[in-house]
Amino acid sequence: MRAARLIKMVLLLQSRPSMTAAELARELEVSERTVTRDAQALSEAGVPVYADRGRAGGYRLVGGYRTRLTGLHRGEAEALFLSGVPGALREMGLEDAASAARLKVSAALLPSLRDASRTAAQRFHLDAPNWFKEPKTPVLLPAVADAVWDDRRVTARYRRGEEEVVRELEPYGLVLKAGVWYLCARVAGGGSFRVYRIDRFTAVDTGEERFEREPEFDLPAFWEERAEQFARSILRARVVVRLSPEGVRRLPSALDSLSAREALADADAPDGDGWVTVALPVESEEVAHTQLTALGPEVEVLAPGSLRERFAGDALRLAGLYHRQDGV
Numbered sequence: 001m002r003a004a005r006l007i008k009m010v011l012l013l014q015s016r017p018s019m020t021a022a023e024l025a026r027e028l029e030v031s032e033r034t035v036t037r038d039a040q041a042l043s044e045a046g047v048p049v050y051a052d053r054g055r056a057g058g059y060r061l062v063g064g065y066r067t068r069l070t071g072l073h074r075g076e077a078e079a080l081f082l083s084g085v086p087g088a089l090r091e092m093g094l095e096d097a098a099s100a101a102r103l104k105v106s107a108a109l110l111p112s113l114r115d116a117s118r119t120a121a122q123r124f125h126l127d128a129p130n131w132f133k134e135p136k137t138p139v140l141l142p143a144v145a146d147a148v149w150d151d152r153r154v155t156a157r158y159r160r161g162e163e164e165v166v167r168e169l170e171p172y173g174l175v176l177k178a179g180v181w182y183l184c185a186r187v188a189g190g191g192s193f194r195v196y197r198i199d200r201f202t203a204v205d206t207g208e209e210r211f212e213r214e215p216e217f218d219l220p221a222f223w224e225e226r227a228e229q230f231a232r233s234i235l236r237a238r239v240v241v242r243l244s245p246e247g248v249r250r251l252p253s254a255l256d257s258l259s260a261r262e263a264l265a266d267a268d269a270p271d272g273d274g275w276v277t278v279a280l281p282v283e284s285e286e287v288a289h290t291q292l293t294a295l296g297p298e299v300e301v302l303a304p305g306s307l308r309e310r311f312a313g314d315a316l317r318l319a320g321l322y323h324r325q326d327g328v
Contacts, residue, residue, distance in 0.1 A: 009038055018060035138181055138198040147171045147206045153188055157203040170211040173219040195226050231256055235281035239288050240303040242275045247298030254294045
């Protein structure tokens, strides 16, 4: 434990001109007294750590000293590629590995490039979850993530409707979609690839047996295909609407964007007023009512008649609200 801390201290001093005892104590998560003892130990071991006294003092390496202890181990290297999503790293239990990897990379860089990670972090940040939604980290996510990294089979129990099902899975990859974690896995024994919501797992047992990954498996491509299949599978109903030019522009943001664009591509030419008649795939009449309401007067429902009646009723209620003769 102390040896790892001493190495980290050297790497920190190598990546910066100097650091105060308080800064080192904060980075190493120890007391300033421990920092002083560690600096003395390094000096006795031949590492040229020099302590500047005074108010602006601190610790630094002298004589252009550079350590060769900058090699990344596999876990750190893999975590480094995820360092742009700190929340995801934290939830999977990989934050420490990513921190160590960034430190080693920083120590290996030329002095003129050592602030590259800081300047990049000041300019770019990925925030995966949706607005107005507090994501909850699945309790079993770290265990699943460990199995994914190590290519180990797991026995998982998960909720499917009102029942619980047990499956032996080969966990291929994790996907964070709008704050929700999913596992892309293959049913053990040469079964099919499936997608599971990790927050529906009730138990995960990671065994010692490793599985052989299919080298052709492409996680982004697999997820894109399954996401599109899912989106299409729930669009079981059809509605026919007329859209104003503004309604056409706003439609992809109100409905599933892919389905909306495909429907618009198949639509007839605009009429004399510039309105377009479109047949839209929707999940249900109820969902269509909610989605199309966002377009306001830029849409007219033509069919089915029951949905048109709902919008006609909405229009009458709105007219009543805005034309009351009560002085309001």
